[in-house]
Amino acid sequence: MKKIKFCFNLLITVILVLTPLMTCGQSLNPDISIITDKEPGAPVLHGLASVTASLKSKGYRVDQVNSLPDARGQIILVAGRSRGDNEAAKILKAGNHKIPETEEALTVWKSKLQNKQALVAVASMIKE
Numbered sequence: 001m002k003k004i005k006f007c008f009n010l011l012i013t014v015i016l017v018l019t020p021l022m023t024c025g026q027s028l029n030p031d032i033s034i035i036t037d038k039e040p041g042a043p044v045l046h047g048l049a050s051v052t053a054s055l056k057s058k059g060y061r062v063d064q065v066n067s068l069p070d071a072r073g074q075i076i077l078v079a080g081r082s083r084g085d086n087e088a089a090k091i092l093k094a095g096n097h098k099i100p101e102t103e104e105a106l107t108v109w110k111s112k113l114q115n116k117q118a119l120v121a122v123a124s125m126i127k128e
Helices: 002-023 042-057 087-094
Strands: 031-035 061-065 075-081 106-113 116-123
Touching (some): 042 075, 075 087, 087 106, 087 116
Parallel strands (some): 031 061, 031 075, 075 116
Antiparallel strands (some): 106 116
């Protein structure tokens, strides 16, 4: 139940923060690249499916990739774990951002990646 609540809260946070990014000087139909861990867990897949469906229903073209060099969208959304060999962890470390080392901790911030608007959402490790 905690995982479902966590994923729902992450989904709402991403939508609330991403919506202003999509309306700030971007074209009417931007490409959005979602960068995720190579093997995201079931709760993450569920949340990403909801975010992707919501964006597509609004007419946005969305692609999902595993690395920053593969991201070709006008806007980049990075979602991943705080540890490991994934883009979210690399960006967290490179930007010297901190995340509490507790279960279900989350940090979200706006950024520029590859000269594109970006939203980065990094979660602490969730116990399986």
